[in-house]
Amino acid sequence: MRTPRFDVSVYGVLDPARTHGRSLGELADAAIRGGVTFLQFRSKTQNTRRFLDAAFEVVKVTRARNVPLVINDRVDIAYAVDADGVHLGDEDMPAAQARRLLGKDAIIGQTVHSVDEAQAFPIEDADYFGVGAVYATSSKQRDVPPIGPEGFAKIRRSLATLAPGKPVVGIAGITWENCGSVMAAKADGVAVISDIFMADDVEAAARRLASAVRGNGEVAA
Amino acid sequence: MRTPRFDVSVYGVLDPARTHGRSLGELADAAIRGGVTFLQFRSKTQNTRRFLDAAFEVVKVTRARNVPLVINDRVDIAYAVDADGVHLGDEDMPAAQARRLLGKDAIIGQTVHSVDEAQAFPIEDADYFGVGAVYATSSKQRDVPPIGPEGFAKIRRSLATLAPGKPVVGIAGITWENCGSVMAAKADGVAVISDIFMADDVEAAARRLASAVRGNGEVAA
Numbered sequence: 401m402r403t404p405r406f407d408v409s410v411y412g413v414l415d416p417a418r419t420h421g422r423s424l425g426e427l428a429d430a431a432i433r434g435g436v437t438f439l440q441f442r443s444k445t446q447n448t449r450r451f452l453d454a455a456f457e458v459v460k461v462t463r464a465r466n467v468p469l470v471i472n473d474r475v476d477i478a479y480a481v482d483a484d485g486v487h488l489g490d491e492d493m494p495a496a497q498a499r500r501l502l503g504k505d506a507i508i509g510q511t512v513h514s515v516d517e518a519q520a521f522p523i524e525d526a527d528y529f530g531v532g533a534v535y536a537t538s539s540k541q542r543d544v545p546p547i548g549p550e551g552f553a554k555i556r557r558s559l560a561t562l563a564p565g566k567p568v569v570g571i572a573g574i575t576w577e578n579c580g581s582v583m584a585a586k587a588d589g590v591a592v593i594s595d596i597f598m599a600d601d602v603e604a605a606a607r608r609l610a611s612a613v614r615g616n617g618e619v620a621a
Numbered sequence: 622m623r624t625p626r627f628d629v630s631v632y633g634v635l636d637p638a639r640t641h642g643r644s645l646g647e648l649a650d651a652a653i654r655g656g657v658t659f660l661q662f663r664s665k666t667q668n669t670r671r672f673l674d675a676a677f678e679v680v681k682v683t684r685a686r687n688v689p690l691v692i693n694d695r696v697d698i699a700y701a702v703d704a705d706g707v708h709l710g711d712e713d714m715p716a717a718q719a720r721r722l723l724g725k726d727a728i729i730g731q732t733v734h735s736v737d738e739a740q741a742f743p744i745e746d747a748d749y750f751g752v753g754a755v756y757a758t759s760s761k762q763r764d765v766p767p768i769g770p771e772g773f774a775k776i777r778r779s780l781a782t783l784a785p786g787k788p789v790v791g792i793a794g795i796t797w798e799n800c801g802s803v804m805a806a807k808a809d810g811v812a813v814i815s816d817i818f819m820a821d822d823v824e825a826a827a828r829r830l831a832s833a834v835r836g837n838g839e840v841a842a
Contacts, residue, residue, distance in 0.1 A: 447712035448694055473669055476697035480718045491668035497701045501722075 406468045406484075406507060408528055408567045409589035410610045412436040412596050413472075416443050416454055420598060424454055428461040431596050434606025440487050440509075440591070442472030455481045470509055475501050485509065487530065490517075495525035511571065513544070515558045523563040530591055531555045534582055535573025538594070546573065553585035560586075576605075576612040583613060627689045627705075627728060629749055629788045630810035631831045633657040633817050634693075637664050637675055641819060645675055649682040652817050655827025661708050661730075661812070663693030676702045691730055696722050706730065708751065711738075716746035732792070734765070736779045744784040751812055752776045755803055756794025759815070767794065774806035781807075797826075797833040804834060 412431045419427055428439060441458045443451045455471060459481045462469040470485040471478040473492045478485060485507030486498050495508050502508070510526035512518045518529075533546045547555070549570075556568050567588035574582055575595040582590050592609060599605030633652045640648055649660060662679045664672045676692060680702045683690035691706040692699040694713045699706060706728030707719050716729050723729070731747035733739045739750075754767045768776070770791075777789050788809035795803055796816040803811050813830060820826030 448714050449712050452714055452718070474697065476695065476700075476714065476722060479697075479722050480714060491670050493669050493673055493697065493701060497673070501697060501700050 406528075407437040407589075408569050408591075409438075410436050410606065410613055411438045411440065411569050411589045411591040412606065413440045413442060413591055413593040414458060414597060415441075415593060417445060418593055418597055422602075423457070425457045425461050427597055427602055428458050429465065430602035431606045432461070432465040432467050434596075434603040434608075435610030436596065436606050437467060437610075438589070439467055439469050440472055441469060441483075442487075448474075448477070452477055452480055455483065459483055468507055470507055478502060478506075485527070487511070488526075496522065499525060512555060512559070513547075515555055518555055518558045518562060523559075523566075526563075526566070528567045528569065528588075529559055529563070530569050530571040531559070531587075532570055532591075533572030534570045535578065537573040549581040549585040552582060552587065556586050576609040579609065579612050580615065583615065589613065627749075628658040628810075629790050629812075630659075631657050631827065631834055632659045632661065632790050632810045632812040633827065634661045634663060634812055634814040635679060635818060636662075636814060638666060639814055639818055643823075644678070646678045646682050648818055648823055649679050650686065651823035652827045653682070653686040653688050655817075655824040655829075656831030657817065657827050658688060658831075659810070660688055660690050661693055662690060662704075663708075669695075669698070673698055673701055676704065680704055689728055691728055699723060699727075706748070708732070709747075717743065720746060733776060733780070734768075736776055739776055739779045739783055744780075744787075747784075747787070749788045749790065749809075750780055750784070751790050751792045752780070752808075753791055753812075754793030755791045756799065758794040770802040770806040773803060773808065777807050797830040800830065800833050801836065804836065810834065 439462055455477050459469050468484040470487045471483050472487050475486050475498045487509040489511040495510055507527050509528045511530045531552055534552050535546050552570050559568050569589040569591045570582035570587045571591040574590045574592050579590045596605045660683055676698050680690050689705040691708045692704045693708050696707050696719045708730040710732040716731055728748050730749045732751045752773055755773050756767050773791050780789050790810040790812045791803035791808045792812040795811045795813050800811045817826045
């Protein structure tokens with residue numbers, strides 16, 4: 401296996417439903433300027449045409465800024481806009497199918513909710529893992545309680561054995577204030593929506609999070 | 622341009638929301654036994670995983686019965702299950718993008734609602750057209766009134782000039798009883814959901830429709 405050629409440490413999740421009316425391109429650019437190292441674009445409510453148009457807007461920025469972009473769920477959108485890959489959950493296409501469409505160089509991320517899921521998953525099909533929900537979140541409703549940093553650590557250890565070298569990010573409810581506990585549980589990064597993209601100053605919010613992830617106290621809040 | 626290698630004359634549209642609880646594979650098989658020559662599978666409410674699983678079930682039947690299958694909207698699903706193509710509307714991916722994913726041999730259908738849309742559309746990107754809504758329908762809500770056989774005939778004439786040789790099917794609200802008017806307006810076929818798939822006896826309903834489309838009076842009702 402190659403060394404991962406991407407950095408998931410400050411992983412932003414951009415969603416057209418959570419922009420406070422600002423443009424997606426503007427938000428992506430501000431987040432990357434502030435220190436986001438990896439971007440996921442997801443859209444749960446748009447039709448294909450709007451999702452596609454929006455994804456074109458985002459990929460223009462990530463290409464210019466040289467930050468990887470993955471599309472949530474929709475392999476066709478990822479292919480059409482030439483994104484770097486997809487992020488998949490258990491309601492989405494199996495990773496092997498996505499790989500067949502997108503090719504060996506695509507970055508494929510997979511959400512994992514439990515040690516059982518990690519063990520059942522064909523681990524070779526994904527390039528990184530998102531593990532959670534670490535904390536409760538307003539942006540996605542699940543009927544299972546959050547796993548906390550302790551639950552994260554358990555799944556993370558399991559993945560370290562099953563998929564050595566593949567990065568694992570914590571997902572859900574993570575902010576600059578609580579990300580330290582997730583990083584301490586051996587996360588390679590944290591995936592964040594609201595704490596970045598719902599902020600008034602997205603660039604400053606991303607910088608504050610990036611700083612906290614790196615564990616130095618110089619928080620630009 | 623090659624002669625179309627597919628027959629859209631009796632065009633069934635299968636939708637998991639309109640099955641009366643019967644299995645998709647069973648419905649597809651019965652419809653084809655009854656005379657459906659072309660099948661579209663659409664799903665507006667399922668997540669990707671369920672849509673994919675359902676499409677695998679349908680394509681197994683269409684392959685065995687040697688009838689083309691197109692997937693509505695989702696190019697990724699079409700690719701994953703190796704369907705024959707996609708059917709696209711104005712909320713879906715542009716046909717040229719779908720072509721890039723699916724290749725030159727894919728069958729790409731495009732919905733056209735008006736002469737203006739027909740003239741604006743890059744006609745070379747599609748292999749056949751669906752024109753409507755011919756009649757009012759319960760299975761899709763649009764805020765424009767149905768065009769009737771007269772409106773269909775007008776768009777059909779326009780497409781005959783713009784895209785000579787490409788088949789055109791009438792869509793929406795078509796039944797074995799009214800399909801004669803659509804065929805008389807120079808349709809190459811009719812696309813039907815409810816009149817086939819909501820029937821108690823799907824095979825008999827398809828046979829009745831096929832017979833009516835061919836214009837002979839021998840209705841097997």
